[in-house]
Amino acid sequence: MLGAILGEASNCFTTPETIFKQLVMERLRTQSTATFTLAQFLSIISSEIQFWRFQLDNSFLSNTIITRDNIRSLIDIILRQYANSQSKTNVSVWIDHTPPNILNSLLLGEYYPNAKFIHLIRDPRGVAASALRLAWGPNTPREFSTWWAFHIAHGFAMEQHFQERCLRVRYEDILSNPESSIQRICDFCEIAFHPNMLSSQQFVIPSYSAEQHRLVGMPPALNRALAWKSELHPLTAWKITSLLGELIDLLGYDRSLINAPQTSMTEKLKWTVGLGIQKVLSPIRRKQLRIRRKKLRHSETNQKNGLFYPHPCKGDVTQNKQNLTTLYNGDFL
Numbered sequence: 001m002l003g004a005i006l007g008e009a010s011n012c013f014t015t016p017e018t019i020f021k022q023l024v025m026e027r028l029r030t031q032s033t034a035t036f037t038l039a040q041f042l043s044i045i046s047s048e049i050q051f052w053r054f055q056l057d058n059s060f061l062s063n064t065i066i067t068r069d070n071i072r073s074l075i076d077i078i079l080r081q082y083a084n085s086q087s088k089t090n091v092s093v094w095i096d097h098t099p100p101n102i103l104n105s106l107l108l109g110e111y112y113p114n115a116k117f118i119h120l121i122r123d124p125r126g127v128a129a130s131a132l133r134l135a136w137g138p139n140t141p142r143e144f145s146t147w148w149a150f151h152i153a154h155g156f157a158m159e160q161h162f163q164e165r166c167l168r169v170r171y172e173d174i175l176s177n178p179e180s181s182i183q184r185i186c187d188f189c190e191i192a193f194h195p196n197m198l199s200s201q202q203f204v205i206p207s208y209s210a211e212q213h214r215l216v217g218m219p220p221a222l223n224r225a226l227a228w229k230s231e232l233h234p235l236t237a238w239k240i241t242s243l244l245g246e247l248i249d250l251l252g253y254d255r256s257l258i259n260a261p262q263t264s265m266t267e268k269l270k271w272t273v274g275l276g277i278q279k280v281l282s283p284i285r286r287k288q289l290r291i292r293r294k295k296l297r298h299s300e301t302n303q304k305n306g307l308f309y310p311h312p313c314k315g316d317v318t319q320n321k322q323n324l325t326t327l328y329n330g331d332f333l
Helices: 002-006 019-030 038-049 071-085 099-103 105-111 124-131 141-165 171-176 178-189 234-244 246-250 265-300
Strands: 012-014 093-096 116-121 166-170 325-329
Touching (some): 002 012, 019 071, 099 141, 116 141, 116 178, 124 141, 124 234, 171 178
Parallel strands (some): 116 325
């Protein structure tokens, strides 16, 4: 949601998730002599970019050996092409909301020394209401609590390391005071705020992530702050609250919002069995997800419009060779 809102600023654009950048940058950073051929580079980026639904002109990569020294400029050209495809032709700021960003801030800060980071935090029970239903997410309250605490710890460490380049934002503040919250973020990022940013629905969500991003494009709604109380099983909410304990209070949330549920032994047994089934089915769901993404990749790359072609196409890319000031959104959701 936040990435889509910020991308509506006149000089900004938001891309779908860009996990490929970490894969390439990390290898080039850890292996000083590492390089990528054109075929290797395209094989990495194509698995994601073909979901972006635009036609990449990769002629700028012809006879190029990708190294640590040129990877930033090559990625910038790809981003500029995507921005142009979305009619965002006069942009200088890239908004990136890729989930693993929170775990790779040092890497990103190294390649993008002017980047700013947004550490978006949320009531963990609200996060659980989203994450526990996803095929790739944690499956049980205990798994979720460990997963969430691990990511929140990375966020706090990122704040400590980058200090003035990192801003902590509460998801609930955006819902309760959207205009002032987004204004604060825009001021920090040095981008122009306009109230229309809150209601625009221009961001294109790739089909493979539509389920987890189903609220993107909708105006911030206050009722989402406590929606987890009706979306989570009472025993799940209570277990997460118990496991995370004081950490919930330290972040400004209220443990007392959920009390120990009065449930029968039969209900507890059903809940426990349900968690077990969920854990058993999780590998199957992940496999189904991979198959579905492969099918989507095949169908979407064979449509007439908005295609990704891993072959050179016509187009003048010289105008795209401008470095972009990069803004990273550290929201791990």
